[in-house]
Amino acid sequence: MMRPFLACIAVVLAGCGAMVPSQPEQRIDLSLQTRAISSAALFGSPRAFAPERSNAQIAQDILELGFRLESGREIPQFSRFQGPVTVSLHGPVPPLGVVETDRLLERLQREAGLDVRRVQGQGDIIVEFVPRDVLRRAVPNAACFVLPNVTSWDAFRANPRAPELDWTRVARRERALVIVPADSTVQDMRDCLHEEIAQALGPLNDLFRIGETVWNDDNFQTILTGFDMLVLRVWNDPALQPGMTRAQVADRLPALLARHNPQGARTTGALDPIPTPMAWTRAVEAALGATSRRASFREAQRALAIALEQRWQDERLAFSLFLSARFAPSEDGAQALDAMILAARIYDTRPGTAVHRAHVHLHLSAQALASGQHDLVLRLTQSAMTVAQRTENGALLASLMLLRAQSLEQLGQATEAEALRRDSVPFALYGFGSAQAAENRQAEIAALARRN
Structure with missing residues (x-):
């Protein structure tokens, strides 16, 4: 998160x-942020590694990613957007901000099956670019983050402890604000877009014990992986609905994973011990x-x-x-x-x-x-x-x-x-x-x- x-x-x-x-x-020399060094120009078509964990393990992962915050607080209900989701960019958008966002959204459409697109005006997910020094003065330990039910950096700063910013109270997501540094490297900007937009669309926690995900604060994975795309596809499946309990989601995960990841049924092994102290x-x-x-x-x-x-x-x-x-x-x-x-x-x-x-x-x-x-x-x-x-x-x-x-x-x-x-x-x-x-x-x- x-x-x-x-x-x-x-x-x-x-x-x-x-x-x-x-x-x-x-x-950072922002003049260097040109198409010549965009992700697509440098790396070509995305080739994410396929998920390697068993479906039984992934089911456990989804529950821990989705029903707990990084602080350890429990999330009492399943939450997500319903229907098509729009994304808009605001603030001093850096030269490659649009290019990298569009490449990410295209991957989410193709690999996770999500109905998500960029729009002008105000989207369901509002990505606001904020100068790094401004961001760090307000939130010293964060490079970027995502919040519910707020539409701008200024609105967040005016009332940073507003109760509606509490993810544990959210069932149906209506609006999310993603804060990204405006003057970072292209790679750092892209990394933030990947993780924070994915969390706006999916689970909110980060887990050190899962290596094949960007939802891990060791920061080894920098772009959405095959595991992440599978989790997002399952998270947004119509079989799951906002407001469901953890037990209700747990009951549906085996069938969902069998359908979306049949190869995961062939993978076996002991489940990871949880939680992390x-x-x-x-x-x-x-x-x-x-x-x-x-x-x-x-x-x-x-x-x-x-x-x-x-x-x-x-x-x-x-x-x-x-x-x-x-x-x-x-x-x-x-x-x-x-x-x-x-x-x-x-x-x-x-x-x-x-x-x-x-x-x-x-x-x-x-x-x-x-x-x-x-x-x-x-x-x-x-x-x-x-x-x-x-x-x-x-x-x-x-x-x-x-x-x-x-x-x-x-x-x-x-x-x-x-x-x-x-x-x-x-x-x-x-x-x-x-x-x-x-x-x-x-x-x-x-x-x-x-x-x-």
Whole structure:
């Protein structure tokens, strides 16, 4: 329901000794938001991974996504829009705002079967673009979010605690306001449009234990996945009606999932343990939001201890290990590397986590580059680049390409390295937001090689 504001995950695994200064926030060059670097131009036709979870697991997921808020509060009834849904854009719409919205709506029509379209004037879902500094002053921890029963940012700010803004009181959705930063990177803007419009149309919760969804605050998935499209298709099926209880929805889900996802009946396995203790969630959020690496590492270790105590073997344990490795002090390099490798192994066993493994391979590639293992860099980046391209993650793809180019150069393949760097430029502009930010990333990666 609220996409958190998280600093971009560093390109290096600092705990393994490949320490690079964190990149300062860059001023976004909105002139770069042209059709030449739109999602469609960069990535072509969408190719979302199909859902991999069993229908029994997805039924459990839908109930937890749909009947609880991120705060832990229960939602007493099923809620959604009825009939066709319109979307309108307001405020200082950035150059690619319309292009990215239309591409998203076309996907929702085709992949989720939704009757949703963009209109002029006021839509059922109102997307308002707000300057980032204005947004952060009002809601410091959110990059974007969605609210019911309000039509503008000004109306929300005039009465931010109005009772009608409480999602637990909503059954039939009549109006939703999506707030998106007006001056972010193209990738960040698109990510916000995907998650918040999808939540306006579907379930409202975010769950760390589900890897194959954008409704997960680890932010590895950045665009709507096959799992998300299936959930939206089921959520908007006529068999479900606003005002239904959790039990009533639960009774109908097996038949709905059998009809919409027949392959899910062939997938078996134990259901994920729930719920997630709030202490673990708070530790993860504190690790991501802390102002010092020492504090982040302390909170990551606290999250890892809780994950081990819960005996999880899913994304929550893997993410705890990932954060512990990412924030580990340099003297704990060996343990950090072991933690990152174990996180990769857990992600290998979990459905829909190819992009998670790609992020782990990014960090392992940085460590391999810093230690002169250039053949390993080439192996790790090859498969990760394919996943980054398919999941339309420009920032991840550009970083992987730059790591690979640096190793090619170190191996004497200067022509191939320079060509790869040139090819990375549009992805870097899309993901990082400015030519300077992209150059800084390239300089950081070159510094890794010089350490060796």
